Amino acid sequence: MPRDIVIDPVTRIEGHAKITLKLNDGGEVVDAMFHVTQFRGFEKFCEGRPLTEMPSLMARTCGICPVSHLTASAKACDALLAVKIPETAANLRRVMNLAQMVQSHALSFFHLSSPDLLMGFDADPAKRHLFGVFQENPQLARDGIRVRQIGQTVIEILGGKKIHPAWAVPGGVNKPLLADDRDKMLAMLPEALEIAQRTLLWYKRVAASYTQEARTFANFPTLFMGLVTDTGGLEHYDGLLRIVDSKGDILIDKFPPERYHELIAEAVEPYSFMKFPYFKELGYPQGIYRVGPLARLNLVDNCGTPIADQEWAEFRQMQRGAVLSSFHYHHARLIEIIFGIEMMQRILNSPDILDKKVRARARPNRLEGVGVAEAPRGTLIHHYRIDDNGLMVWANLIIATGHNNLAMNRGVLQAAQQFVGGGKISEGALNRVEAVIRCYDPCLSCATHALGKMPLHIELVNSGGEVVHEIHRD
Amino acid sequence: MKSIATDAPVLVIGYGNVLRGDDGVGWAAARSLARRLPRRLASVLMVHQLLPELAEPISRATRAIFIDADERLEPGQVCRKIVQPLDRADRTIGHHQSPGGLLRLARDLYGHAPEALVFSIGAADFDFAPTLSTQVRRALPGLLRSVAAAVQDVEGCHA
Numbered sequence: 001m002p003r004d005i006v007i008d009p010v011t012r013i014e015g016h017a018k019i020t021l022k023l024n025d026g027g028e029v030v031d032a033m034f035h036v037t038q039f040r041g042f043e044k045f046c047e048g049r050p051l052t053e054m055p056s057l058m059a060r061t062c063g064i065c066p067v068s069h070l071t072a073s074a075k076a077c078d079a080l081l082a083v084k085i086p087e088t089a090a091n092l093r094r095v096m097n098l099a100q101m102v103q104s105h106a107l108s109f110f111h112l113s114s115p116d117l118l119m120g121f122d123a124d125p126a127k128r129h130l131f132g133v134f135q136e137n138p139q140l141a142r143d144g145i146r147v148r149q150i151g152q153t154v155i156e157i158l159g160g161k162k163i164h165p166a167w168a169v170p171g172g173v174n175k176p177l178l179a180d181d182r183d184k185m186l187a188m189l190p191e192a193l194e195i196a197q198r199t200l201l202w203y204k205r206v207a208a209s210y211t212q213e214a215r216t217f218a219n220f221p222t223l224f225m226g227l228v229t230d231t232g233g234l235e236h237y238d239g240l241l242r243i244v245d246s247k248g249d250i251l252i253d254k255f256p257p258e259r260y261h262e263l264i265a266e267a268v269e270p271y272s273f274m275k276f277p278y279f280k281e282l283g284y285p286q287g288i289y290r291v292g293p294l295a296r297l298n299l300v301d302n303c304g305t306p307i308a309d310q311e312w313a314e315f316r317q318m319q320r321g322a323v324l325s326s327f328h329y330h331h332a333r334l335i336e337i338i339f340g341i342e343m344m345q346r347i348l349n350s351p352d353i354l355d356k357k358v359r360a361r362a363r364p365n366r367l368e369g370v371g372v373a374e375a376p377r378g379t380l381i382h383h384y385r386i387d388d389n390g391l392m393v394w395a396n397l398i399i400a401t402g403h404n405n406l407a408m409n410r411g412v413l414q415a416a417q418q419f420v421g422g423g424k425i426s427e428g429a430l431n432r433v434e435a436v437i438r439c440y441d442p443c444l445s446c447a448t449h450a451l452g453k454m455p456l457h458i459e460l461v462n463s464g465g466e467v468v469h470e471i472h473r474d
Numbered sequence: 475m476k477s478i479a480t481d482a483p484v485l486v487i488g489y490g491n492v493l494r495g496d497d498g499v500g501w502a503a504a505r506s507l508a509r510r511l512p513r514r515l516a517s518v519l520m521v522h523q524l525l526p527e528l529a530e531p532i533s534r535a536t537r538a539i540f541i542d543a544d545e546r547l548e549p550g551q552v553c554r555k556i557v558q559p560l561d562r563a564d565r566t567i568g569h570h571q572s573p574g575g576l577l578r579l580a581r582d583l584y585g586h587a588p589e590a591l592v593f594s595i596g597a598a599d600f601d602f603a604p605t606l607s608t609q610v611r612r613a614l615p616g617l618l619r620s621v622a623a624a625v626q627d628v629e630g631c632h633a
Contacts (some may be wrong), residue, residue: 063522111526130526134582140581149527163522 004461006470017442019433020271020459021416021425025295029420032413034405034437035272043395050392051077051364056166056384061397063163064107064443067100067155068375068400071237072170072382077170077372079258079323082365088355089172090349094237095185096158096167097154097373098340101236102192103151104376105333105340108441109199110144114434115331117206121213122428140202143195147337150192157181172359179354186348193341200311200334207331216418217436218326221246223279224298225403227257227374232301234308234339236374243279243289244299245395247321250421253314257372258383264398267445276405277398289407291378292440293332298322303335305342311335326411326439333441364390375400401442411436425469483536484516484625485588489524490543496597496610500541503593503617507625510618517624524571532576533584537628539621540573540592543610547596550613552618555592593621 004022022031049057059066059146071093078085115128118136127135134141145368152162158177159165162416167173207214223246227239240260241260243252252263267276267284278287289295297303299322303312312335323332347353364386371382378400385394415436419429490497501520507623508518516565517535519549524540532538540557547553571579573592581587595617598607606614 131578131582134579138583145526145529145583152527154524 002465004459006459006467012297013336018459019412020251020461021420022461029416030315032409032416033271034409034412036364043397046395049392050078051386051392054227054384055168055341059164065100065104065375066164067096068373068380071097071373072371074168074170075373076369076382076384079369079371080364080366081170081362082386083171084358085172085360088352088357091353091405092158092173092177092358093168095344095347096155097237098344099151099154101376102337102340103132103148105337106144106148106151109330109333113438120261121431121435126429144200147192147195150188153188157185171361176356182348182353186345189341189345193338196334196337196341196450203334214325214327216415217439218323218407218414220410221324222297222328224322225289225291226299226379228300232299234296242299244322246324248298260372265330270298274405275402277403278406285406289403290407291403292329293336294326294329295378296321296374297332297335300379300388303339305339308335308339308342311338318350324474326436329439365420377401378403404440408437408440408442477569481513482513482517484539484628485532485535485537486516486518486621487521488541489521490590491522491605493602493604495601495603496543496607498602499543499595499606499610502606503541503621506618507621510622511625524576526571526579527577532588533580533586535588538588538590540622541621542594543596543597544594547594549596549607550597550609551596552613552617552620553593553594557592559587578588584598591624593617
């Protein structure tokens with residue numbers, strides 16, 4: 001009899017979710033659904049608030065990547081004011097956005113995913129966690145803590161606090177950078193770079209043991225979307241939208257990000273609070289695309305910094321065309337940490353970074369504005385409308401994790417078909433199904449604009465709708 | 475690694491969410507203690523959550539003192555507990571920690587877990603507000619005296 005397997009909760013991700021695996025009469029997995037079960041509704045309760053509050057308000061969407069929301073929101077507000085912000089302000093926002101990426105990628109890699117890579121997907125779950133990493137490889141654990149700390153400290157130096165800094169404001173940032181603070185940041189970055197390079201070397205050694213996972217963790221053709229510089233370089237703060245296909249061929253290039261709605265539409269499914277964005281031209285659900293570190297490295301012509309460029313060239317050699325397996329998000333994440341550190345060094349050493357002109361002041365001059373930036377997990381879009389008094393009347397947020405929703409669902413199905421059989425799910429199989437989702441480093445707090453952490457629940461359901469096997473994790 | 479300047483023998487960490495009413499009591503207490511306590515004796519931190527990166531400065535302290543709100547106590551009740559490094563790992567551990575988890579990190583990764591105390595204060599209200607409830611506000615001076623005594627106690631040991 002066809003049945004369902006339920007995994008609830010999914011562990012070591014940010015937010016709450018469960019997975020349902022549908023089995024046929026033969027006990028084979030025929031469908032998978034990744035349910036996001038939390039909701040908060042930031043788009044609704046910001047209505048009526050003055051636009052000047054939006055960056056700080058929207059930063060509260062998430063405690064992991066508040067800087068991403070702060071940045072995209074401030075950019076949307078710049079558009080409402082119709083100002084071009086001072087170059088120094090843009091560069092300071094860039095530094096904070098990169099610091100956010102470094103600390104967030106470090107959290108994902110060292111704290112959430114390294115237990116699987118260090119101890120193996122079949123290791124005893126009583127040991128396969130962060131404390132296990134501390135015991136097995138204390139240097140790796142200390143490195144993870146230190147890189148994250150450096151990213152957080154850069155954010156704190158610029159914004160006054162690590163979480164929810166109210167520093168990026170409509171028109172720029174609220175204070176110029178002091179020489180002492182610049183020097184403090186620059187002093188930390190060489191150590192971060194050394195750790196990132198050491199970790200990437202370690203990763204390349206251990207990843208060679210996981211060929212089966214690389215082959216089956218969401219390894220299928222999709223489109224990839226992200227921002228690039230006007231010369232095709234890696235870009236996280238500004239730039240233009242590019243979409244490439246699975247062969248690496250460019251489908252859309254130099255597309256103004258404020259016109260995102262001409263490219264993307266959003267579908268909803270009854271089983272999840274997370275929306276399902278898709279590429280309009282291909283329709284739903286064929287218009288599946290991925291964003292984030294893997295997508296960004298698949299679509300750029302170069303990174304633009306020396307060490308990251310070397311690593312990127314090697315990364316792209318893994319596969320002709322685009323690198324398709326989501327397992328390689330881990331690899332891409334480490335290259336982006338290197339890029340982020342190198343780029344912060346470059347910007348902080350630029351001669352005008354201490355310029356005092358860091359804010360353009362204006363009243364609202366447009367009734368609609370869009371802000372787009374690359375968050376750690378992918379392209380983040382804030383789209384606002386205001387009334388004549390500058391009060392919010394409508395908001396739409398498309399979050400990085402949301403873009404990846406179709407791909408995560410398909411990836412769970414692929415891994416489940418590979419590792420689950422006979423109507424039961426083993427601990428190792430459960431962990432692999434979860435690990436597919438972990439590759440994307442989903443932030444469900446952001447994706448549903450809700451608050452929480454991410455345990456998982458998997459259900460096995462038969463064709464009559466009966467739950468025949470269920471696994472919960474807190 | 476030495477990024478948080480904590481050369482004083484006591485590290486006081488007040489933590490919580492200052493926008494959730496009494497959950498902000500750790501910050502309120504820490505802010506007040508930062509003004510009162512001699513810097514040679516105590517470093518005071520105010521943090522939203524207990525993050526793994528606190529393990530390193532904790533490992534350098536002789537005594538760590540954590541201050542937090544506790545919904546299980548009567549509103550305004552102050553409780554002082556000795557806390558030990560966790561001996562059983564929390565499998566869902568991610569980006570935030572318990573005091574015992576941090577002590578274990580300090581011991582396992584940086585070689586030393588100091589003796590540690592948790593001062594909890596019974597909370598009346600965790601609703602959205604940047605202010606403390608009347609019960610907690612009234613109990614705050616007593617909490618401050620207790621923490622200050624625990625700090626001075628270390629000074630006596632080192633005299």
